[in-house]
Amino acid sequence: MTQTQTKGLSLTSSVVVVNALGMKPEGAAATSEGICAMCALHIGVGDLQAPTPFGQNFTDDLSLAARGSPCVCGYCATLSTVDGLRASGFGVFSKSGVLPFRKWQDIANALLNPPEPPFVMTYATANSQHMGWRAPVSESRNSFMVRVGLRDLLVRREMLERAVDACELLGNLPGVRPKAVNPARRTLPNPFVSMSSDLKEPSHGRLHPGLFSDEARNEWTDTHEGALALLRRLSLGESWALRFVLTPGAGAN
Numbered sequence: 698m699t700q701t702q703t704k705g706l707s708l709t710s711s712v713v714v715v716n717a718l719g720m721k722p723e724g725a726a727a728t729s730e731g732i733c734a735m736c737a738l739h740i741g742v743g744d745l746q747a748p749t750p751f752g753q754n755f756t757d758d759l760s761l762a763a764r765g766s767p768c769v770c771g772y773c774a775t776l777s778t779v780d781g782l783r784a785s786g787f788g789v790f791s792k793s794g795v796l797p798f799r800k801w802q803d804i805a806n807a808l809l810n811p812p813e814p815p816f817v818m819t820y821a822t823a824n825s826q827h828m829g830w831r832a833p834v835s836e837s838r839n840s841f842m843v844r845v846g847l848r849d850l851l852v853r854r855e856m857l858e859r860a861v862d863a864c865e866l867l868g869n870l871p872g873v874r875p876k877a878v879n880p881a882r883r884t885l886p887n888p889f890v891s892m893s894s895d896l897k898e899p900s901h902g903r904l905h906p907g908l909f910s911d912e913a914r915n916e917w918t919d920t921h922e923g924a925l926a927l928l929r930r931l932s933l934g935e936s937w938a939l940r941f942v943l944t945p946g947a948g949a950n
């Protein structure tokens with residue numbers, strides 16, 4: 698069975714992103730039905746589409762939603778242009794437009810208060826990175842996905858909010874609390890060795906060894922145990938989100 702014998706999807710990230718940006722689909726009117734190779738959008742007769750712009754050696758082939766299809770939708774065609782790539786690298790895209798998602802305060806705000814779904818969140822970690830067409834579409838404000846570089850990360854809002862309190866409790870323990878706080882960083886207390894905004898630091902989210910020192914253990918209670926258990930249950934997306942939520946005063950990355 699070929700891809701064109703089945704129906705494609707009716708809503709994809711490319712549609713959400715392009716519409717939010719106020720951009721237009723590009724290409725030529727389709728003369729037969731098809732499915733977008735990149736996002737799997739259904740292409741009806743008359744819809745704008747274009748031939749797949751990549752060959753057999755396309756490095757992102759595994760990301761294609763309908764591999765083998767000979768065409769892409771007009772929305773993916775738009776997102777593949779220089780302007781489309783630039784506009785879709787960082788943002789929260791929804792029917793209400795685009796929320797900024799680059800300055801740390803903006804990222805913290807959007808993660809704690811996402812727009813009405815469906816929405817798409819993208820955070821590029823390299824120049825001209827293809828983000829929009831392969832980002833997941835989120836359907837809930839309480840449990841949603843963010844595309845960070847080449848990863849799709851889960852954020853559960855309640856876990857994120859509870860993690861802030863857990864971080865404060867554990868981050869203020871003797872042996873963990875920094876002796877001198879650099880006022881320029883203004884990061885709220887936390888028990889991590891480091892937090893990485895682009896997840897390129899291998900020590901991202903690693904627990905501070907002081908947490909297991911005698912100094913800290915002398916003040917240890919069941920509440921601390923619960924806080925630590927919570928932090929160990931965080932998804933990578935939630936520990937990534939803490940980077941921004943715990944440092945609301947920081948400027949652009």
Ligand SMILES: [Zn+2]
Nearest residue numbers: 733736770773
């Ligand atoms: Zn598409």
